[in-house]
Amino acid sequence: MTVTAQPAVGEEALPGATGPTPRRRTGRVRRIALPYLLLLPALLLELLVHLVPMVIGIVMSFKELTQFYIRDWGAAPWAGFDNYSLSVDFDAPVGEALLHSFFVTCAFTVLSVGLCWLLGTVAAVYMQETFRGRGFLRAIFLIPYALPVYAAVITWAFMFQRDNGLVNHVLHDQLGLTDSPSFWLIGDNSFVTLLVVSVWKGWPFAFLIVMAGLQNIPKELYEAAAIDGAGMLQQIRRITLPSLRPVNQVLVLVLFLWTFNDFNTPYVLFGKAAPEAADLISIHIYQSSFVTWNFGTGSAMSVLLLLFLLVVTGVYLILTSRGRRAADV
Amino acid sequence: MRRTRAAAASAVTVSLLAAVTACGGGSSTDGGSNDSPKTLTYWASNQGPSIEADKKILTPELKKFEKDTGIKVKLEVIPWSDLLNRILAAATSGQGPDVLNIGNTWSASLQATGALLPWDAKNFDKIGGKDRFVGSALGSAGATGSDPAAVPLYSMAYALYYNKKMFADAGISGPPATWDDLVADGKKISKDGKWALAAEGSNPSENIHHVFVLGKQHGADFFDADGKPDFTSDGAVAAVKQYVDLMGKDKVVAPGNAEYAQNQSLQDFAKDKTAMVLWQTAATTLKSHGMSDDEWGVAPVPVQSGGPGSGTAVNSMVAGINLAVFKNTDNIDGSLKFVKFMTSDAEQKTLNKTYGSIPPVTAAQEDPAFNTPALKVIRDTLAKSAAPLPQVPNESQFETAVGTAVKDLFADAAAGRPVTTASVKEKLSEAQQQMPKK
Numbered sequence: 001m002t003v004t005a006q007p008a009v010g011e012e013a014l015p016g017a018t019g020p021t022p023r024r025r026t027g028r029v030r031r032i033a034l035p036y037l038l039l040l041p042a043l044l045l046e047l048l049v050h051l052v053p054m055v056i057g058i059v060m061s062f063k064e065l066t067q068f069y070i071r072d073w074g075a076a077p078w079a080g081f082d083n084y085s086l087s088v089d090f091d092a093p094v095g096e097a098l099l100h101s102f103f104v105t106c107a108f109t110v111l112s113v114g115l116c117w118l119l120g121t122v123a124a125v126y127m128q129e130t131f132r133g134r135g136f137l138r139a140i141f142l143i144p145y146a147l148p149v150y151a152a153v154i155t156w157a158f159m160f161q162r163d164n165g166l167v168n169h170v171l172h173d174q175l176g177l178t179d180s181p182s183f184w185l186i187g188d189n190s191f192v193t194l195l196v197v198s199v200w201k202g203w204p205f206a207f208l209i210v211m212a213g214l215q216n217i218p219k220e221l222y223e224a225a226a227i228d229g230a231g232m233l234q235q236i237r238r239i240t241l242p243s244l245r246p247v248n249q250v251l252v253l254v255l256f257l258w259t260f261n262d263f264n265t266p267y268v269l270f271g272k273a274a275p276e277a278a279d280l281i282s283i284h285i286y287q288s289s290f291v292t293w294n295f296g297t298g299s300a301m302s303v304l305l306l307l308f309l310l311v312v313t314g315v316y317l318i319l320t321s322r323g324r325r326a327a328d329v
Numbered sequence: 330m331r332r333t334r335a336a337a338a339s340a341v342t343v344s345l346l347a348a349v350t351a352c353g354g355g356s357s358t359d360g361g362s363n364d365s366p367k368t369l370t371y372w373a374s375n376q377g378p379s380i381e382a383d384k385k386i387l388t389p390e391l392k393k394f395e396k397d398t399g400i401k402v403k404l405e406v407i408p409w410s411d412l413l414n415r416i417l418a419a420a421t422s423g424q425g426p427d428v429l430n431i432g433n434t435w436s437a438s439l440q441a442t443g444a445l446l447p448w449d450a451k452n453f454d455k456i457g458g459k460d461r462f463v464g465s466a467l468g469s470a471g472a473t474g475s476d477p478a479a480v481p482l483y484s485m486a487y488a489l490y491y492n493k494k495m496f497a498d499a500g501i502s503g504p505p506a507t508w509d510d511l512v513a514d515g516k517k518i519s520k521d522g523k524w525a526l527a528a529e530g531s532n533p534s535e536n537i538h539h540v541f542v543l544g545k546q547h548g549a550d551f552f553d554a555d556g557k558p559d560f561t562s563d564g565a566v567a568a569v570k571q572y573v574d575l576m577g578k579d580k581v582v583a584p585g586n587a588e589y590a591q592n593q594s595l596q597d598f599a600k601d602k603t604a605m606v607l608w609q610t611a612a613t614t615l616k617s618h619g620m621s622d623d624e625w626g627v628a629p630v631p632v633q634s635g636g637p638g639s640g641t642a643v644n645s646m647v648a649g650i651n652l653a654v655f656k657n658t659d660n661i662d663g664s665l666k667f668v669k670f671m672t673s674d675a676e677q678k679t680l681n682k683t684y685g686s687i688p689p690v691t692a693a694q695e696d697p698a699f700n701t702p703a704l705k706v707i708r709d710t711l712a713k714s715a716a717p718l719p720q721v722p723n724e725s726q727f728e729t730a731v732g733t734a735v736k737d738l739f740a741d742a743a744a745g746r747p748v749t750t751a752s753v754k755e756k757l758s759e760a761q762q763q764m765p766k767k
Contacts (some may be wrong), residue, residue, distance in 0.1 A: 066765060067438055067439075067441050067442050067722060068441050068442065068443075068722070070417065070420055070421045070442055071420050071421065071423070071442050071443050071444050072443075073421070092762065093759050093762040093763055094762070094763060097763070161588065162584075162585045162588055163583075163585040181585075183587065183588060183740070183743060183744065185531070185588045186530075186531060186587055186588050186736070186739075186740040186743070187740045187741075187743075187744050271531065271590060272533070272729075273531075273533055273729065273732070273733040273736060275737070275740065276737065287729065290414065290417070291725070291729045292725070292726045292729055292730075292763075292765070293417070293438070293725060293726065294726075294765055
């Protein structure tokens with residue numbers, strides 16, 4: 001790959017080099033080529049780590065890649081758009097299941113990101129005040145973020161067991177809130193389970209980022225506002241939130257992408273076959289490719305997911321940057 | 330600058346294409362070689378109580394093999410949750426072990442990948458011939474009509490384990506022989522927090538094993554003669570409904586079992602909470618839960634009427650582990666020698682005794698160790714009334730689709746929602762439509 005990339009970098013500078021003396025010419029070549037040369041290692045690694053697998057995935061999505069061909073998938077027949085039409089035929093079970101999974105994921109993501117942000121911001125704002133034990137509380141709040149995902153989620157899975165789990169022990173045995181012990185890992189409640197674990201796992205990150213953002217807001221602003229007679233809520237609305245805007249823009253985007261693509265949480269909670277109510281798209285795609293050995297269809301679904309996320313991210317970035325420009329004026 | 334960008338972009342494209350073509354697919358070489366005749370890599374499935382226990386059990390045997398042949402075997406014991414993914418990855422990349430264990434229900438699916446060495450007459454001759462093995466075990470080693478993709482290593486079958494104390498407390502004299510008896514006995518046992526039968530409702534594979542057998546008893550196969558899925562026949566629907574009804578209608582299975590998938594059944598059984606389990610080889614695990622051998626009994630899995638036999642009197646799948654040789658091996662002769670060693674009468678006796686399974690090698694079965702009351706039931710089942718799961722390439726998709734459908738139906742039953750013939754048929758029809766068209 002080095003061989004193909006390097007001449008291109010040298011080549012481009014030649015026609016543009018119109019300088020009269022050879023010395024100036026080589027100087028210009030150097031000046032233009034240098035940044036590209038410096039970028040080259042990073043570019044190659046980026047290609048290798050990110051783009052190549054993505055392109056292979058896209059190629060796979062146009063193949064009929066079942067167990068008959070995985071050993072030599074160059075020989076797998078081209079499927080054209082068959083994998084895609086199967087995935088988006090929403091009247092047939094495969095497409096219907098994918099659409100259902102997509103809606104579940106959207107609802108889950110909106111709720112999870114919203115709650116993570118709300119909890120994180122509220123906690124961060126309260127933690128701004130200096131009081132005894134603040135450092136201790138901050139440390140406690142960050143624990144979920146520091147724990148290995150698998151260990152944390154499997155603990156939740158134990159707590160959500162119907163017969164021996166802690167959750168039912170408290171809700172049913174001690175508080176008597178339910179008539180009979182509820183199922184949390186199968187059936188419709190599994191959505192709530194997933195949301196609880198996801199928020200528990202995700203909000204410390206929001207807390208951390210918002211806390212960092214708050215440190216950058218000058219104290220004078222609050223003092224001035226207080227002199228003008230602004231109360232706590234007014235201060236939050238007029239000073240804190242607008243100042244946090246750039247931080248929040250990145251935070252929400254990152255949380256959205258992580259939550260939408262979350263695989264570990266549902267996989268550890270529910271195993272290979274998630275209940276319908278908690279059938280997130282990542283686990284759905286895993287099941288469509290690895291469990292049923294149909295990597296072509298799985299790849300097609302992944303590509304659709306990629307396109308969706310690209311569109312959402314693009315629109316989000318355009319909207320927020322326009323908002324920022326407007327605010328700057 | 331525009332030219333610069335164009336040139337950089339084309340460079341990127343060219344190198345991408347180069348990379349893509351270079352990475353295109355695994356190796357397509359056929360057959361193995363003998364490039365490294367002194368070493369072998371062996372992937373063993375997790376048969377004992379833990380990975381460590383398996384290493385302890387297998388290492389001395391591998392040393393014996395090394396002493397006999399001078400070939401050093403590198404052992405890796407792989408947990409069940411990873412095994413199939415590891416094999417798929419090995420098949421895709423061509424980088425795998427030389428010899429490996431596979432669950433026998435995967436035989437036809439893995440056979441279709443072409444990654445495993447076919448066992449034709451020539452290869453069988455090198456390990457002492459095909460007729461050394463029990464017929465039903467060989468029937469679970471690949472699609473009918475083609476050379477097996479593996480040879481049987483350990484055989485197992487389902488049996489009904491019952492808790493003697495709980496039976497005595499309920500005034501029941503012996504284990505039930507038919508499903509009607511089981512439900513009648515079950516109603517006597519299922520009260521005051523005690524339950525008659527356990528089910529691993531959230532484990533798709535376990536669901537499939539039972540539903541397949543019940544299907545046979547209702548005269549249904551889940552695949553037709555051409556290997557096409559046929560999940561919605563009356564017999565198949567009746568089979569699934571009968572299994573789920575044990576919880577929903579008959580109320581002899583605890584609703585909590587709908588979320589079981591980690592062998593919690595055996596804990597309940599050992600704690601006198603559940604009186605019966607349908608299991609393959611439970612002895613070792615029951616002992617580890619503190620239950621002594623005389624506290625439980627073993628009987629054949631119930632049938633609809635009469636006694637176990639062939640046809641609609643089948644009462645177990647042919648369960649077991651097969652030993653396969655990876656086609657890309659670089660030590661084909663050594664691999665065959667190793668399979669010969671592992672399937673020799675002596676090794677078969679040693680290993681199957683340790684794991685509590687039945688040797689699929691006829692001569693090794695003669696050993697009195699396989700004649701205990703518990704193993705005799707399993708041996709008889711294997712010989713007379715066990716049928717292999719469908720040996721079709723789409724078997725693993727079937728396990729996922731139908732196994733998950735049964736899991737969802739259990740969730741309905743546990744939540745008190747009605748499970749009717751219509752709702753079962755709808756679920757199975759959805760499962761069938763998810764199967765690959767080709």
